[in-house]
Amino acid sequence: MRGDNLEETLTDILRHEATVGAPRLEGLEERIVAELDGRLPKWGLVKMLKHLIAPTRGARLGQLAVIGATAVVFLFVGTFLVGRAPFLGGGSDKRVSMSAVAESGNSVLFLMPAPGAQSVTVVGNFNNWEATPLCDDDGDGIWTASIPLSPGRYEYAFVVDGRWWGQDPLADEYVRSFGDYSSVRYVGRAGDGA
């Protein structure tokens, strides 16, 4: 009985509060935003930069040194990597061209038996006809290079100690070009090329 009264009383109070308080809730969000806006510090660009940069002179110098040194190192490494460093005697774009070929394709094995050779390279339309060296790490006279190639048709030839070698036994076909042979491989078809 007493509990019922208490419940009724509470319900009445809450109903009264809701009726009376509802108008006060109107525009509450805007009022809070305005209040917070008034309390937040006003940061100008200069002040923000001052906060970002190290607080002491020593720390600031250290920070500038780190950024500067990185910038110099990056400039040299970057220009060298993209092969655009005429002042370094560069200018070859082999690295660029090789990375251009390496687009998640099949890795194609180029293999050339050349016992006693000093250098063996492969040139083709996959590396803009610039030499990519083959390796013979175990010295057995079999020179190899594995080059990632996207699906397509590739013409190439080996260059053994400066001599053109256009007829690769592993080729799918041969073509005559500029009076000499080039090998052709088709990459991407089952059983072909790769």
Next chain:
Amino acid sequence: MKEGFWKAFVVGVVGMALFLGCGGVILAETTTVDVEQALQALPLSQRERILESFKVGLVQGQLLPEESLRLVTRLTAVEGNPVEKEAILLTLAFALTEGLPGKSLVDKTLEGLSRRAPLVQIGQQVSIRARLLVEVRDLLYSKGIFVAAEGQVASSVLLPARFDLLIIHIADALGEYLEGGGSPLDGHLLKEAVQLRLSKLEEVVIPVEDVELVLARITAGDLSRVLQKVLD
């Protein structure tokens, strides 16, 4: 003091990352300005014409900036008559103004340079390839195979990239046939060469339906006439 150090460290790392990112993009990208500068190294009588056509090719996507830069750089580096070098560039310029893909011509030039072929011979080969591109394109047009305009859909109207692939590979197959000493009068051998090339690339590079379309519409006689026109 400790807080200051960490703040400096974090800002330093962020600054470095931003610099590396922006610098990398700027350095890695070849632009027409690079091509223009590279062309300055060659004594050319028709520099403006070459440059303008290169720009057209770059805008139309028929030539990549790095391809043109590579070509100009390699031509500059090789010893030889500047007139012969310019002839190669003018052939490429002609193809680009015709709206034809320049990649196969650049590739042929680079191959010739790599083989240390005489510039005159390279020029001749590149010129034959350029004329083949023109004739093959015209042949496809005459057979009702066209480049699609924006939004156009029909079985014999191909998107530019697919149309270019057909031109490149048909012209290339015919060019190799010629270089291999084949006669332009042997139409059936020409058709065989084209058929072999396209069938080896179908599905992998060229859509099957494009190969079927070409092989159904082009006859041995058509290909023979193309080669005779090129050699005239």
